[in-house]
Amino acid sequence: xxxxxxxxxxxxxxxxxxxxxxxxxxxxxxxxxxxxxxxxxxxxxxxxxxxxxxxxxxxxxxxxxxxxxxxxxxxxxxxxxxxxxxxxxxxxxxxxxxxxxxxxxxxxxxxxxx
Amino acid sequence: xxxxxxxxxxxxxxxxxxxxxxxxxxxxxxxxxxxxxxxxxxxxxxxxxxxxxxxxxxxxxxxxxxxxxxxxxxxxxxxxxxxxxxxxxxxxxxxxxxxxxxxxxxxxxxxxx
Numbered sequence: 443x444x445x446x447x448x449x450x451x452x453x454x455x456x457x458x459x460x461x462x463x464x465x466x467x468x469x470x471x472x473x474x475x476x477x478x479x480x481x482x483x484x485x486x487x488x489x490x491x492x493x494x495x496x497x498x499x500x501x502x503x504x505x506x507x508x509x510x511x512x513x514x515x516x517x518x519x520x521x522x523x524x525x526x527x528x529x530x531x532x533x534x535x536x537x538x539x540x541x542x543x544x545x546x547x548x549x550x551x552x553x554x555x556x
Numbered sequence: 557x558x559x560x561x562x563x564x565x566x567x568x569x570x571x572x573x574x575x576x577x578x579x580x581x582x583x584x585x586x587x588x589x590x591x592x593x594x595x596x597x598x599x600x601x602x603x604x605x606x607x608x609x610x611x612x613x614x615x616x617x618x619x620x621x622x623x624x625x626x627x628x629x630x631x632x633x634x635x636x637x638x639x640x641x642x643x644x645x646x647x648x649x650x651x652x653x654x655x656x657x658x659x660x661x662x663x664x665x666x667x668x669x
Binding site for chain 2: 477
């Protein structure tokens with residue numbers, strides 16, 4: 443049923459390493475997002491991206507960067523991970539439209555930094 | 557900056573009972589209001605949404621919006637064990653030139669058989 447696919451499901455890494463998470467949507471949507479879900483289950487938007495613009499939440503550290511090859515893919519790279527980066531990273535997509543456009547989520551990638 | 561808060565943080569509901577979840581927001585320019593549900597280990601999925609003041613019912617779920625009070629709510633009647641999940645309210649709004657869903661802090665619902 444899920445049309446937003448994320449890999450890997452889990453990733454454990456050491457402080458200072460670089461990691462990259464993949465996301466693909468098969469809904470034909472124009473806009474993709476990355477959200478971070480912390481240990482308290484709070485979802486915070488990190489980036490939104492369509493073929494015209496990248497919007498960055500100003501609170502996101504610079505070590506995070508989205509990477510897109512086409513409108514169906516939006517990967518997330520983290521350079522030099524830190525312990526506070528441990529979280530679930532959720533990718534999402536939505537069609538072009540107004541505020542009533544539903545956002546579809548993937549199952550997430552759980553990152554543990556040791 | 558938009559601030560979205562939910563209450564209660566968690567609740568336990570007997571099967572068959574009615575339950576109510578609350579969400580407050582701070583930006584009166586907010587345009588569209590959503591409830592998402594996330595089962596453990598699964599993707600958040602939209603339950604329903606509302607745009608104008610008043611109520612909207614879909615099956616066992618009812619959403620109520622009062623923009624003047626900066627408040628909307630989700631009511632679940634005849635709660636089922638399958639309703640046990642994390643419920644997230646969200647507000648759709650313009651965000652730094654684009655659009656984004658800003659989520660609340662979440663309510664964990666456990667329905668006891």
